[in-house]
Amino acid sequence: MSEPIIKCESVYKIFGENAKKMLDDSNGNVDAKTFQENGCIVGVNNASFEVSKGEMLVVMGLSGSGKSTLLRCISRLTDATGGKIFIEGQDLLQLNNKELINLRRNKMGMVFQSFALLPHKTVVENIAFPLQIKGIKTEDSISKAMDMVKLVGLDGRENYFPRELSGGQQQRVGIARSLAVEPDIWFLDEPFSALDPLIRKEMQDEFLRLQEKLQKTIMFITHDFDEALKLADRIAIMKDGIIEQLDTPANIVLNPATEYVRKFTEEVPREKVLLIEDVMDTSTKDNLGDLKVLKDEIIENVAEKILTQEKSVTVVDSNNKVVGSINPTKIINTVFGGRKNNN
Amino acid sequence: MELIKKYPKLFQWLFLLIVFFALCFAIDVPETYKFIRGQAEFVKDPNQSSYIFLGKEVRYYAFDVFWRLPPLLGWLPIWINDSLFFLMNEWMPMEFWNEDTQEFKTRPLLLQISRNLTSFMTFLIELIREILLGGLETIVAFTSWDWIDKNPWAELPGLPWTIVAAGAAILSYKLSGKGLALFAGLTMIYISIFGQWKPSMQTLSFILVAAPLSFIFGLGLGIAAFKSKRVEKALYPILLVMQTMPQYAVLVPALVLFGVGDHAAVIITMVVAVPPMILLTILGLRAIPPEVIEAGRMSGCNNWQLMLKVLIPTARRDILIGVNQVIMVCFSMAVISAFIGAKGLGFNLLLALNQLNIGLALEAGLCISLIAILLDKMSLAWANKQTDYFGNLTFLQRNKNILFFASTVAIGIILAYVGTFLFKDTFNYLFEVPHNKGLSTADFWNKGVDWIFDTFFVYIKAFNTWLIQDVLQPMRALYLRMPAIATLVLVVGSGYLIGGVRSALVVCALTLFIALSPWWDRALVTAYMATFGVVISCIIGFTVGTLCFQNKHSTSFMLGVCDIFQTFPSFVYLIPVMMLFGITDTSVLIAVIVYATIPATRYTIEGLRSVPTGLHDAATMSGVNKFQRLTKIEFPLAFPHMMLGLNQTIVFALFMVIIGAFIGTEDLGQYILKALSDKNGAGIGLTLGICVAFIGLIFDNLIRTWVGQRKKHLGID
Ligand SMILES: Nc1ncnc2c1ncn2[C@@H]1O[C@H](COP(=O)(O)OP(=O)(O)OP(=O)(O)O)[C@@H](O)[C@H]1O
Ligand SMILES: [Mg+2]
Numbered sequence A: 001m002s003e004p005i006i007k008c009e010s011v012y013k014i015f016g017e018n019a020k021k022m023l024d025d026s027n028g029n030v031d032a033k034t035f036q037e038n039g040c041i042v043g044v045n046n047a048s049f050e051v052s053k054g055e056m057l058v059v060m061g062l063s064g065s066g067k068s069t070l071l072r073c074i075s076r077l078t079d080a081t082g083g084k085i086f087i088e089g090q091d092l093l094q095l096n097n098k099e100l101i102n103l104r105r106n107k108m109g110m111v112f113q114s115f116a117l118l119p120h121k122t123v124v125e126n127i128a129f130p131l132q133i134k135g136i137k138t139e140d141s142i143s144k145a146m147d148m149v150k151l152v153g154l155d156g157r158e159n160y161f162p163r164e165l166s167g168g169q170q171q172r173v174g175i176a177r178s179l180a181v182e183p184d185i186w187f188l189d190e191p192f193s194a195l196d197p198l199i200r201k202e203m204q205d206e207f208l209r210l211q212e213k214l215q216k217t218i219m220f221i222t223h224d225f226d227e228a229l230k231l232a233d234r235i236a237i238m239k240d241g242i243i244e245q246l247d248t249p250a251n252i253v254l255n256p257a258t259e260y261v262r263k264f265t266e267e268v269p270r271e272k273v274l275l276i277e278d279v280m281d282t283s284t285k286d287n288l289g290d291l292k293v294l295k296d297e298i299i300e301n302v303a304e305k306i307l308t309q310e311k312s313v314t315v316v317d318s319n320n321k322v323v324g325s326i327n328p329t330k331i332i333n334t335v336f337g338g339r340k341n342n343n
Numbered sequence B: 001m002e003l004i005k006k007y008p009k010l011f012q013w014l015f016l017l018i019v020f021f022a023l024c025f026a027i028d029v030p031e032t033y034k035f036i037r038g039q040a041e042f043v044k045d046p047n048q049s050s051y052i053f054l055g056k057e058v059r060y061y062a063f064d065v066f067w068r069l070p071p072l073l074g075w076l077p078i079w080i081n082d083s084l085f086f087l088m089n090e091w092m093p094m095e096f097w098n099e100d101t102q103e104f105k106t107r108p109l110l111l112q113i114s115r116n117l118t119s120f121m122t123f124l125i126e127l128i129r130e131i132l133l134g135g136l137e138t139i140v141a142f143t144s145w146d147w148i149d150k151n152p153w154a155e156l157p158g159l160p161w162t163i164v165a166a167g168a169a170i171l172s173y174k175l176s177g178k179g180l181a182l183f184a185g186l187t188m189i190y191i192s193i194f195g196q197w198k199p200s201m202q203t204l205s206f207i208l209v210a211a212p213l214s215f216i217f218g219l220g221l222g223i224a225a226f227k228s229k230r231v232e233k234a235l236y237p238i239l240l241v242m243q244t245m246p247q248y249a250v251l252v253p254a255l256v257l258f259g260v261g262d263h264a265a266v267i268i269t270m271v272v273a274v275p276p277m278i279l280l281t282i283l284g285l286r287a288i289p290p291e292v293i294e295a296g297r298m299s300g301c302n303n304w305q306l307m308l309k310v311l312i313p314t315a316r317r318d319i320l321i322g323v324n325q326v327i328m329v330c331f332s333m334a335v336i337s338a339f340i341g342a343k344g345l346g347f348n349l350l351l352a353l354n355q356l357n358i359g360l361a362l363e364a365g366l367c368i369s370l371i372a373i374l375l376d377k378m379s380l381a382w383a384n385k386q387t388d389y390f391g392n393l394t395f396l397q398r399n400k401n402i403l404f405f406a407s408t409v410a411i412g413i414i415l416a417y418v419g420t421f422l423f424k425d426t427f428n429y430l431f432e433v434p435h436n437k438g439l440s441t442a443d444f445w446n447k448g449v450d451w452i453f454d455t456f457f458v459y460i461k462a463f464n465t466w467l468i469q470d471v472l473q474p475m476r477a478l479y480l481r482m483p484a485i486a487t488l489v490l491v492v493g494s495g496y497l498i499g500g501v502r503s504a505l506v507v508c509a510l511t512l513f514i515a516l517s518p519w520w521d522r523a524l525v526t527a528y529m530a531t532f533g534v535v536i537s538c539i540i541g542f543t544v545g546t547l548c549f550q551n552k553h554s555t556s557f558m559l560g561v562c563d564i565f566q567t568f569p570s571f572v573y574l575i576p577v578m579m580l581f582g583i584t585d586t587s588v589l590i591a592v593i594v595y596a597t598i599p600a601t602r603y604t605i606e607g608l609r610s611v612p613t614g615l616h617d618a619a620t621m622s623g624v625n626k627f628q629r630l631t632k633i634e635f636p637l638a639f640p641h642m643m644l645g646l647n648q649t650i651v652f653a654l655f656m657v658i659i660g661a662f663i664g665t666e667d668l669g670q671y672i673l674k675a676l677s678d679k680n681g682a683g684i685g686l687t688l689g690i691c692v693a694f695i696g697l698i699f700d701n702l703i704r705t706w707v708g709q710r711k712k713h714l715g716i717d
Helices: A019-026 A032-037 A067-074 A097-106 A123-134 A138-151 A167-180 A197-214 A225-231 A249-254 A259-265 A299-307 A328-336 B002-006 B008-026 B075-089 B109-133 B137-142 B145-150 B161-175 B178-193 B197-227 B229-244 B247-258 B262-286 B290-298 B303-314 B316-340 B345-354 B358-383 B400-422 B442-481 B484-516 B520-549 B552-567 B570-581 B585-609 B613-621 B626-662 B668-676 B681-714
Strands: A006-015 A041-051 A056-061 A082-087 A108-111 A185-189 A217-221 A234-239 A242-247 A288-294 A312-316 A322-326 B049-053 B056-060 B093-098 B103-108
Touching: A006 A019, A006 A067, A019 A082, A032 A041, A041 A067, A041 A082, A041 A242, A056 A067, A056 A225, A067 A082, A067 A185, A067 A217, A097 A123, A108 A167, A108 B290, A123 A138, A123 A167, A123 B303, A138 A167, A167 A185, A167 A197, A167 B290, A197 A225, A234 A249, A234 A259, A242 A249, A242 A259, A249 A259, A288 A299, A299 A328, A322 A328, B002 B008, B008 B484, B056 B075, B075 B103, B075 B109, B075 B247, B075 B681, B093 B109, B103 B109, B109 B197, B109 B247, B109 B262, B161 B178, B161 B358, B161 B400, B178 B197, B178 B358, B197 B229, B197 B262, B197 B303, B197 B316, B197 B345, B197 B358, B229 B262, B229 B626, B229 B681, B247 B262, B247 B316, B247 B626, B247 B668, B247 B681, B262 B316, B290 B303, B303 B316, B316 B345, B316 B358, B316 B552, B316 B570, B345 B358, B345 B570, B358 B442, B358 B552, B358 B570, B442 B520, B442 B570, B442 B585, B484 B520, B484 B681, B520 B552, B520 B585, B520 B626, B520 B668, B520 B681, B552 B585, B570 B585, B570 B626, B585 B626, B613 B626, B626 B668, B626 B681, B668 B681
Parallel strands: A056 A217, A056 A234, A108 A185, A185 A217, A288 A312
Antiparallel strands: A006 A041, A006 A082, A234 A242, A312 A322, B049 B056, B093 B103
């Protein structure tokens, strides 16, 4: 595998007066409780992971679990208290100011949880802002920004001020702004949470389409498991600053690493996560029906077809080679039953 | 007992009041006590006691310490004076190159700095003044008098008034549109035809130097304080005192440091105008949501870009209020600094007031106010201006304003040239209408004043007498009757009940400073006048504000009126009251009331407005009628905000009381005015100023503490 775009090695972020000293004393064994007693708040606790090119990592967790803080560390909006962060192999914490600014101008984009638009600039000016900061001529930046305005469906409102827009519209401006410089690495902090369900679905689809085309490296925060499943290559689940588990959606659902993750994923509809491959019977049987399904199909998409069958269904891989079989009852079990005692 | 448990605070207050009155009654007025032969008049009187501290002899009338504290700080003014003198004339002598004599000369450092600053400021003012009015000084500054003698043609001609008027109108049009342009044009024409051109332009040149400099320094220091905790900590106490320091009081030290003239006026104006600018800059920068700053960083801003393109524009609202304040202070100072020799409208205004020529004073005052409003509106419009990216403008369209201005310049010059033929024997009215050659309504106003006096004399006199004899005198006597210890107990007790030990200590220190200064009696008189003014202002402001709030149009109308009134320099308020009531305490008090009603009204309205509209709806839904809604919901919630208005009202009232000394009152202001003409007045003026500032700060501390707690209690903020 090629070099990861983002690489974190035991990153800590602790808020408070003498956080650094306390962290050094603790030998990497950070206990949130004892820190809190000493007036420190643990934001991120020993986070190590990699994100490779074109991958979308979705970060989930309850409110206050440190998701935004983790993102801030990786974009160096705040300096991590401990650990190492590499962006495309460069040690982020060693960058000087100028290199950091260059990195942000050309490589990174970020969508903020609370929009963070500049109140004195219009929609189009807000979107053109990063371009103008880069030193691009006014006309060029404005025309590029206008393309972005169209992309997020705000044409006709380009001269509005943020205060004249609804929350969802503001968020779309934020998304457009972060896209204007065409960043390779894209951080999104609950970008769709302010949108209504219809627009949200539209934006998600648009987002996937863009991602297909642009192959950006993305870290994406959301509270919505459906959204996570729809978008994620891998999901990280955080609790009290600790990454409890970081894995593919299927693995997280099927093999929760901790009790917390199990609880967290309990209500997740399995058929949306699991592939045929995950539940099929590999010991090939005779007496199979005519229907063939691909092994890396999501269950939800083929369930209906399979359930019309009486016999087990043949599972094939992309080369049309038989790799296993699946019985309709198995599907029924996955979808409706066994949610509690699944593994 | 039940009651005490239910309202503990109430009983604490009652107890405090009882102690206060008990002290008042228990301590008799000493027989030798007389107000006017107050303390620290440095005449030799065998009855005086004296002590020597730091080599300075302080003489005073000794009383029982419970009645009046001895002026243990009496040495302070003298000491400040001597120190200033030492710093200016003896401290750190150094070699400096002298341009005129072409040799090195030994001079104290501070004196040299002061000289350099002076010549720099003078140069700036002269430059702008001569662009507007014509003159030689600027060219001289670059060359020499000899050169001018050899080249008699070299003189800045000055702009004809037509060009300045047109320029102002065009600029206003570009900034905001027809309305402002019309206003600008009319203002300029008014100034010109009424023969106020020269003094107006002198004032304007003063403002055009003082305001931008104050803005830049205020913004810069504000940013520095925002970035560094240490700078902020160092600045904060100075800022607090400066905010409540009457502008009069700073004049005197400036006199010592910089001498007399426009340059001193500019420097002193900066001293007064920079603090509010700093405070508002800090306030605005603090209020920026951190995520907006992060968004700026993620857009790849370097520190400069972040400051100029993200922080300052985002904090624009507060910074603009700062600009507004700067302009206000500058105009106010344009008048006040006439005392130390600033030229222009202010000087004319003071002169006219001195000669009791109300008509002339009115004209000058109107000019200042008009220019003040114009500049205020223009700066606002400038800050709110938006660029249009989408208009595909031709060269002509884009530059039409500049072209238009160029053509008016040409026309103006031609007109002025034609004028030299038209008005061969008299003045060239197309170039400049000279002072007192223009129209004047002064006579009309003076006649009007006379008429008012003749017609209503009886009533005015009766009102005056009643007010002075039945209200003011007794009130003043009551204030003076307070023994120092009782006042101290009352103030410190209030501090303790409102804000605990901390507040009590702060307030105690502030009060002690005044009590130990030689001017406690004067301070009491100041306090009495301010109290009277504040009470009446609050009643008026509160009522008017509440009534206006009932309707959207009247609300915005009233806020507009407040805006405009606030722009008037404080001295202007003295004109109409002197017109009506002559030179009496009544005049001063009415000016105080009018002036202090502005913040009272404004904060009432804004307080009521700050009540979330959601609550209105909720209240209406639960079947509350309008009156109930006002008393049960809006007032309690708006009250903290209104109290901040009270704070401002007190500061405004104090300022006006001090300025009232010009008409002649017996408070601290009188002494400040006296100090102005005293060679050794710097220390006295400064100490007096600090006394007034401390009166303001005592209330400031109490009110702010209370508001803070109240807000927490209500869960706002
Ligand atoms: N500047 C700060 N100073 C002190 N503590 C902070 C700061 N920023 C965040 N925290 C703390 O760090 C923890 C993590 O906060 P963070 O904003 O990362 O949560 P989050 O997972 O993004 O929550 P949400 O889903 O609500 O956005 C919280 O307990 C928060 O109180
Ligand atoms: Mg967050």
